Amino acid sequence: MTKMPVERIILIGYRGTGKTSVARLLAARLGYEWVDADDYLERRAGLTVREIFQQEGETGFRDREEKVLAELCGRANLVLATGGGAILRASNRVRLREAGLVIWLKADAETIWSRLQADSTTVDRRPALTSFGGVAEIRQLLSVREPLYQECGEVAIDTIGRNPQEIATIIQQELVARASP
């Protein structure tokens, strides 16, 4: 018996692991819609993530994020790129797992740091998350978050040395394997 196709592919992982680029590519290949949860949240709020952090603090942002994820998990044929901290709330982890195939895009702190420095949108779009800053912040947050990414993700893909096309291909192979009888 052929299994049902996966209705939603959900990408989790730290900033700079390629979630948005992979979501865009994968959706085009599958003929699915793709949404970046942060972009969607910003359009809805009429504010940037940075402004929301400034005005409402991280808790205000996380409340908005939880609502947006709940809404987006209702859409079918979707590739969803989540924000790096989406896995912090247990309610989100459960919801994402129930909604579809959750894929954790992995990288180590040094690789993430060099990717973020090369990304010109980092300063505008990415508020500091701790007082450490730089690679120390990434190391500190990864130590807290990696068990949560692990718990939420059904599949983990190492992004080091792989471009978004290659990562999208690995995900497609995973989907084919899952659809086989």
Ligand code: S3P
């Ligand atoms: C965050 C990551 C960001 C954004 C917000 C908080 C985090 O998303 O949701 O700045 O806590 O790691 P990206 O992973 O898309 O940069």
